[in-house]
Structure formats: structure tokens, C-alpha cells
Amino acid sequence: MPQLIGLILVVALVFGGLVFTGGHMAMEALPFELALIGGAAIGTLVIGNSPAVAKEAGAGVLKAFSGAKWRQEDYQSLLVLLGTLMRKARRGGFVSIEADIESPMESETFAAAPTIRDDEAARSLICDAFRLMALDLSDPARAEAHMDQSIHQNLGRRMKAVAALHTVADALPALGIVAAVLGIIRTMGSIDQSPAVLGAMIGSALLGTFLGVFLAYGVVGPLAARFGQVVEDEAIMLETARTTLAAFGSGIQPGICVELGRAAIPADLRPEAGAVERASTAVRFAGRRAA
Structure with a gap:
């Protein structure tokens, strides 16, 4: 629950600031950019890991919110x-x-x-x-x-999933740059438009870089770190059994x-x-x- 509150706070502050500082046009492009960067991030997770590790890494996002299962x-x-x-x-x-x-x-x-x-x-x-x-x-x-x-x-098996999430977090800024470059290419194809139109298109293109950095350091990176803590906390149960036996x-x-x-x-x-x-x-x- 604290992690969910923290995520809501980060999203509200960052995107609230974007809206209130005149980023309305960028917000219109937000769903497309999120789908592009998020899909690419999931693809990198699948490419770089076995199905079992990728599945556990995905489940690790939920574990970061729920915490260790042992009470x-x-x-x-x-x-x-x-x-x-x-x-x-x-x-x-x-x-x-x-x-x-x-x-x-x-x-x-x-x-x-x-x-x-x-x-x-x-x-x-x-x-x-x-x-x-x-x-x-x-x-x-x-x-x-x-x-x-x-x-x-x-x-070791579970820490592979933690490392996979950290790898995705490391890749997100670069994926954001890729999305921004695609936006610039699209803008250059409309170079004959008015400055107002070009400004909005460039702003939407730069949204990709913004999202990549934000998702890496504001969402996925912290969730990966928290998942690692949960894995270590749950291992205490096994250590307790080992000590006793x-x-x-x-x-x-x-x-x-x-x-x-x-x-x-x-x-x-x-x-x-x-x-x-x-x-x-x-x-x-x-x-x-x-x-």
C-alpha cells in the first residue's frame, strides 16, 4: 500500500505539472507514446529473458505493491x-x-x-x-x-527476475529517445506547416524522452528495487527453517x-x-x- 500511494503521488505531481505548465497538446499524444514505449519495454523483457524469468518479473511488479507474503x-x-x-x-x-x-x-x-x-x-x-x-x-x-x-x-532464480526489471528500467530512457526520434521524423515530414503546428508536433515528439526517463527513474526502477527487497524478505523464511533444522x-x-x-x-x-x-x-x- 505505501508503494501504491507513492506511485499515485509521483504520477499526480509530474503529470499535473505537465498539464498546468501548458502541456495540453503533449497530453493528447500521451496514450500513443505510452503504448509505443511500454510495448517496446515489454518486448525487451521477453527478448532478454526466458519465459519463466519474464513471467516472474511481470509478477514482481505486483509483488512490489503487495510486499512479502510471510507474516x-x-x-x-x-x-x-x-x-x-x-x-x-x-x-x-x-x-x-x-x-x-x-x-x-x-x-x-x-x-x-x-x-x-x-x-x-x-x-x-x-x-x-x-x-x-x-x-x-x-x-x-x-x-x-x-x-x-x-x-x-x-x-538466485528470483533475483534473475529482479535483474530483468532493472534491465528494463535501464532501457527505458533509450526507448524514450527512439520514440522522440520517430516524432521528429514525423515532424520533418510536415515542415511546411505553420510554426504553431510544428511546435505542437515537436512538443509531442519530446514527450517520448520525457516518458522514458520518467518511467525508468520514477516507476520501473523503484518497483524493481522494491521487488528485490521483497525477494530478500521472503528468503528469511527459508533461512529460519535452515537455522532450526x-x-x-x-x-x-x-x-x-x-x-x-x-x-x-x-x-x-x-x-x-x-x-x-x-x-x-x-x-x-x-x-x-x-x-
């Missing part, structure tokens, strides 16, 4: 889920959570944390880490290295592992220790009644 309650759900799985594994061995990690979408344990279960990156990291620990608990560094690699790959693989008690993971969460998203403990207790009691 404090999601971090609490993650800690409760990991605590439940670790306690089950500690009490009954890894065979007791085999069904959970092999079929998480059908698992009652994962069903208690639907936002984590439905996120492919978080779900895969958790299941793969437990699977590796079950195969060889004598080498906890193997599972931790795999988690580091998974986080790096996930972050790495501690468990080192032989630390599940309760301490959960607290280590909780301590790694930023203060504004960190759930209270008491809330996590109460939620964990509720899950344990629900499991005993079901049994």
Missing part, C-alpha cells in the same frame, strides 16, 4: 511445524515422520501449517533436510549444505532448536516465545486426542 503468524506456524516434526523424530525415530516428509500434501502435521505446506520452496527444503538426516545422521553438515544450496538456488541435525533438543530459529527472525516478524509454546502444546494435545 508473523506464518513464522509461528513454521516453528510449530518444525518443532512437531523434530519431537516426533526424536521420540519415534525418523521412521515416525516418513509419511509426513514423503507425502506432505496429505500429512496431518503439515495440514496444521497450510501456508508452509503450499509453498514449494519451504516444503521441499524441510522435507529434503529431514530425508537427508534420516539417511545419515552422523553427518549433519550434509543436510545443512543442501539447505544452503536450496536457498541459494531459490534466491541445522541445530536439530547437530543433536540439539527440539525446544532449543525452535528458540534458535525464532531468534533468527527479524524483530518485527518474530512471534513471542509464549505464543509459539502455546501453539506447540495445542498441537501436541490435539495429536494425543487423535491417537
